[in-house]
């Protein structure tokens with residue numbers, strides 16, 4: 107393990123490197139291990155990623171390779187064992203309003219209506235009411251839930267709840283949006299609609315997004331770039347830019363280019379699963 111002085115120097119170097127590279131997010135040689143009853147579990151062995159402003163980047167990988175762990179560290183909900191994670195030139199040292207989160211499980215406040223949920227963060231920030239109302243109005247339109255503004259979460263479908271969760275996160279103008287399998291619990295048709303909506307939101311609002319998913323098709327459809335993580339020892343196995351048209355409709359999923367990307371990423375993941383089987 108590093109001493110404090112060495113750790114501070116590494117952190118300082120990493121901030122300078124992120125600044126020079128002009129990256130929004132820079133994760134360098136991140137390791138995370140958990141120790142329970144003396145037994146160490148390495149959740150992430152060595153991962154480095156770099157994400158530019160306005161990029162939509164997905165992270166895919168075999169189950170248990172540490173995708174959620176990496177995202178939790180970016181959210182400041184967990185601490186790296188080694189290495190550094192930087193957002194906008196700042197070392198991450200806890201949760202912050204600069205990072206919006208959307209999880210797979212629905213995390214709306216059940217006692218607040220749709221519009222109150224979206225309004226919540228703006229109220230905390232003490233934004234003037236008129237300005238906050240305009241933002242809420244705009245996001246209600248973007249997520250197409252204006253008619254449901256007075257509804258409570260329990261009156262909404264899963265897809266609607268996730269639309270509110272996305273609006274609530276984006277209304278705060280976070281520097282980055284961190285999404286952990288946000289559409290994982292939805293049926294396939296709702297999921298496709300959510301993917302289309304998410305891509306449209308990105309085309310207009312251009313948030314910097316880190317998106318965790320098991321679904322390779324979803325990753326290719328949404329992203330500018332896909333990181334593929336490896337199984338044990340877990341780290342980044344491939345960094346694949348997606349050169350598909352900027353404006354995407356669901357029909358793109360049937361094109362040859364799309365299928366080639368899907369096949370390439372699937373092959374990378376399957377190679378990992380085969381290695382695992384041979385080892386066990």
Ligand SMILES: Nc1ncnc2c1ncn2[C@@H]1O[C@H](COP(=O)(O)OP(=O)(O)OP(=O)(O)O)[C@@H](O)[C@H]1O
Nearest residue numbers: 140142147148149168169170171172173174175176
């Ligand atoms: N709090 C914890 N204590 C001990 N081990 C943990 C903890 N959190 C995660 N792990 C372990 O770290 C590894 C990575 O977990 P993580 O949830 O990040 O993987 P993942 O790639 O997101 O998995 P999945 O795709 O199945 O959701 C797993 O082996 C998991 O059991």
